[in-house]
Amino acid sequence: MIELLRATWLLFRMQLTMVMRSRRMLLAILLAAIPPVIALIVATFAPGDVKPGEILASISFWLNLQVIVPILALVAGSAVVTEEIENRTITYLFTRPIPRPALLFGRLLATLVLVWLLLGSSAIAIALAAAQRTGELPDGLALRVFAANIVGGTVYTILFATIGVFLRHPMIVGLGYTFAFEMAIANVPGGSQSLTIQYHLRSILVDATETCWQSAEILNIDSFSSPGEALGTLAVVAIVTLVVGALGIARRQYVLTA
Amino acid sequence: MSAIIVAKDVGRWYGEVVGLSDLSVSIEGGVTGLVGPNGAGKSTFMKLLVGEIRPSRGALTVLGETPFANLRLYRRIGFCPQQDALYDHMRGREFVAALVRLYGFSAKESNRLAIRALERVHLEDAMERKVGEYSKGMRQRTRLAQAIAHGPELLVVDEPLSGLDPVARHETLELFKELGEAGTHVLLSSHVLHEVQSLTQEIVLIHRGRLLAQGSVGDVRRLLSRHPRRVRLTVREPRRLAEAFLRFDHVGAIRFHDDDGLDVETRDVETFFKDLPALATELGVGIKSLESPDADLEAIFDYLVG
Amino acid sequence: MKATTHTEIYRPFEGTLSTRSFRFLTIAWSGIRLASKKKLPLLVMLGPPAMAAIIFSFIVYASYALQKGEVPGIDAGQAQMVLALAGKNTEVAEQIVSFLTFPLVRGFVLLTVAWFGAGMIAEDRRLGAHLLYFSRPITRLDYLLGKFLATAWFGCLALLVPAIAINTIAAFSSPDWSYVKDQWDVILKTVAFSAAWIAIITALVLAVSSLVERKTLALAAVFGLVFLTEAVSNVLFQLTHESRYRLLSLFRNTDRLADWAFARKTSYDWAPEASLCAVSMLFASTLFVLWWRLRRMEEVA
Known part of the structure; x- marks a missing residue:
């Protein structure tokens, strides 16, 4: 266990410096910057009756949660293991006396720090941009946006990193999952919605009693579960996915090709 | 001398492609050359030895241990892979030191070992430069440095001479000789035969995934x-x-x-x-x-x- | 060592050197062959548009047949169901434009072009194949046209071929070839609209492909870009109620242009010229990116 923690820490530090200097980081920064820029545009140019809460709610729901969070997590998460395989540097780590799951944990943790940093700042920046309008933000809305961003970033990143443990092209599978499976299932009325991560993230984000959500044109707004329940479900999903990923990386062989 | 590597009916295939086929070989200590033409299965055998992959069939032991995900064994071996892959954004010293740290050494000790290894491969002048700026030969020597830095009992080196200029080749061969004389077992693969012969008389010759010959060059010739x-x-x-x-x-x-x-x-x-x-x-x-x-x-x- | 030469084994060249015209066709053909090696993705991606084409063809056929009262074995209930499937308007042009803008078809055409085009330039750059291309008498235009045609070929298989199939069914089903005689412009519009849509997404995919070094990254970037602009346009429209923001969406623009081209009643409140302008700007900027990247690639080579 101590070996695992030590190796995880060392790989976390190695990956953190790597990820900070990568092109993916640049792409991730650009992605995270889009919602605040849009919020600023809307806050400046929207008609007078648009309230700050509506701006924050709409942008968080339609743009952040459904597009930015999954794409950013996909860009960052799919690289966790796959980058080492594609660059053929995984050999160095797998021939060192470290438990193999440390590779997943260390690199994932570094990636998560980046994802939290970007999505967290993005959420804060959207709230600040929306607050430029006259009027007050509903109580707890900014916190909900922040929490949904962080939790969404975490769960999606873990999911895509784990897919990368098992599949050679996690990016393609992740795209299919995000834009085909989730977009289709999460927007179909009925119980099947709860099979998606989106549904639970929406449950954290949306408070149907707040007026700002009325104008966001969200379907089935009353069908969401409570934030606590959603958080619990997502925590279980994240832990199970992580365990599956750790078991997978401990057993899998990676045949490196030119 | 007892065998350090024992393979019994080892087979490894990638889908329908056969990498190794029923290879049974016993390699004793010292410096041994693994020779064979391109695609013979040398790299597959080496990947099996260092536990990067598992055999599809048969049994394999290295220093008495089964290699795949064996942390005890990894402390005792060093592997220099064939692929020209390094963490390009790191400096040479940083790269070697970071990998040495994974053996459990302190930061200071890892740094010392990394510098010593880089000196042994004659990269002391370039070790503060980024690996991405290195020439092909320097990259090859960096890979070698990370394999020898922690003082392994067995050094497994896949095509160590490719990409090196004649002077560097000579120096690298000298390094292997030194390591061999100091008691490190060295298994190196190559298809440049005269260079292997200048280093050792002990060879394992494989072709199309099968063992073709093993022993000293003279003995094999006599057969x-x-x-x-x-x-x-x-x-x-x-x-x-x-x-x-x-x-x-x-x-x-x-x-x-x-x-x-x-x-x-x-x-x-x-x-x-x-x-x-x-x-x-x-x-x-x-x-x-x-x-x-x-x-x-x-x-x-x-x-x-x- | 005794020096020797071996020039005697080479026959001196006799004849004239000639360069083949349409060299881009060679590049296009090799691109198509390489991409077609894996049959499963081809089947998976072309399957849904093909199925949609079969359904729309059936509706077109059934519409004509019902008009003539020539569907043996079909009862009134079934006839009503067919007419319900066809919608209120049983015009062939309406069915064809519905097929061309059908979300499933549109999604799969984008997926097909992105899948086969994402690696066209990116993989060449990663593997250094562009160095080989540009060390031969191949111009930037040859290279671009070759890659463009190879990628567009798969787009045509996904969209143009099924659309033509529906037109063919309409031609054969219509009484006295009335479809060909009276509505020949629909056939031309189908070809023109499909070709334009394929050209735009092909240029977009290739432009993204020229910016990255991995197929998967290009694929993600294409989908990211399309979905991101879609989401941004939706949010901006929702909050500001200004329809000009919808011009950011590629899908909305093509819908608007389809409405205009096939004279369909539109639900959008902006002029088709605005969409035409937006789409042309996108096309021009992708071509600019491609030209700039190819110039860089050629300089390196």
């Missing part, structure tokens, strides 16, 4: 009795000597070349070399030079691989 051994002589009076050779049963063919050259094919090279001095003295033909061009690894390789 190839169906191929008569060629001996090239330069003598003052080649025709007189040729006439005398015809009396020997084991001499199969004689060819003249230039004015004083003579190629003799014999099926019993030991008897030939035993009788030759007496014969030359008796006839007074004056032997100027003597060589056996098909006794080297290259010729053995040609015979076996065809």
Whole structure:
């Protein structure tokens, strides 16, 4: 266990410096910057009756949660293991006396720090941009946006990193999952919605009693579960996915090709 | 000496492609060359040895341990892979030190070991530069440095000489000799046969995933009795000597070349070399030079691989 | 060592050197062959548009047949169901434009072009194949046209071929070839609209492909870009109620242009010229990116 923690820490530090200097980081920064820029545009140019809460709610729901969070997590998460395989540097780590799951944990943790940093700042920046309008933000809305961003970033990143443990092209599978499976299932009325991560993230984000959500044109707004329940479900999903990923990386062989 | 690597009926295939097929081999300590043409299965065998992949069938032990995900074994071995892959954004010293730290050394100790290893591969002047700026030869030497830095008992090196200039090749071969003399077991693969031969006489020859020959170069050559051994002589009076050779049963063919050259094919090279001095003295033909061009690894390789 | 030369084994060249015209066709053909090696993705991606084409063809056929009262074995209930499937308007042009803008078809056409085009330039750059291309007498235009045609070929298989199939069914089903005689412009519009849509997404995919070094990254970037602009346009429209923001969406623009081209009643409140302008700007900027990247690639080579 101590070996695992030590190796995880060392790989976390190695990956953190790597990820900070990568092109993916640049792409991730650009992605995270889009919602605040849009919020600023809307806050400046929207008609007078648009309230700050509506701006924050709409942008968080339609743009952040459904597009930015999954794409950013996909860009960052799919690289966790796959980058080492594609660059053929995984050999160095797998021939060192470290438990193999440390590779997943260390690199994932570094990636998560980046994802939290970007999505967290993005959420804060959207709230600040929306607050430029006259009027007050509903109580707890900014916190909900922040929490949904962080939790969404975490769960999606873990999911895509784990897919990368098992599949050679996690990016393609992740795209299919995000834009085909989730977009289709999460927007179909009925119980099947709860099979998606989106549904639970929406449950954290949306408070149907707040007026700002009325104008966001969200379907089935009353069908969401409570934030606590959603958080619990997502925590279980994240832990199970992580365990599956750790078991997978401990057993899998990676045949490196030119 | 006991075997450090034991493979029994080891097979490894990638889908329908056979990497290794029923390979049974036992390798003793010291410096050993793993030779074979491209695609013979050398790299597959090395990947199995360092536990990067598992055999599809058969059993394999390295230093008495099963390699795959074996942390105890990884402390005792060093692996220099063939692929030109490094963390390009890191400095040479940082790269080696970061990998050495994973053996459990402190930051300070890792740094010291990394510097020492980089000095051994003559990269001390470039170790503060980014690896991405290195030439192909420097990258190869960096890979080697990370494999030797922690002082492994067994060093597994896949094509270590490719991409190196002649001076660096010489230095690298010298390094392997030093390591071998210091008690490190070295297994290196190459298809540049004369370089392997200049380092060691012990070879394992594989072809199409199968073991073709194993042992010292001389022993293997002796086993190839169906191929008569060629001996090239330069003598003052080649025709007189040729006439005398015809009396020997084991001499199969004689060819003249230039004015004083003579190629003799014999099926019993030991008897030939035993009788030759007496014969030359008796006839007074004056032997100027003597060589056996098909006794080297290259010729053995040609015979076996065809 | 005795020096020797071996010039005698080479026959001196006799004849004239000629360069083949339409060299881009060679590049396009090799691209198509290489991409077609894996049959499963081809099947998976072309399957849904093909199925949609079969359904729309059936509706077109059934519409004509019902008009003539020539569907043996079909009862009134089934006839009503077919008419319900066809919608209120049983015009062939309406069915064809519905097929061309059908979300499933549109999604799969984008997926097909992105899948086969994402690696066209990116993989060349990663593997250094562009160095080989540009060390031969191949111009930037040859290279671009070759890659463009190879990628567009798969787009045509996904969209143009099924659309033509529906037109063919309409032609054969219509009484006295009335479809060909009276509505020949629909056939031309189908070809023109499909070709334009394929050209735009092909240029987009290739432009993205020229910016990255991995097929998967290009694929993600294409989908990211399309979905991101879609989401941004939706949010901006929702909050500001200004329809000009919808011009950011590629899908909305093509819908608007389809409405205009096939004279369909539109639900959008902006002029088709605005969409035409937006789409042309996108196309021009992708071509600019491609030209700039190819110039860089050629300079390196």
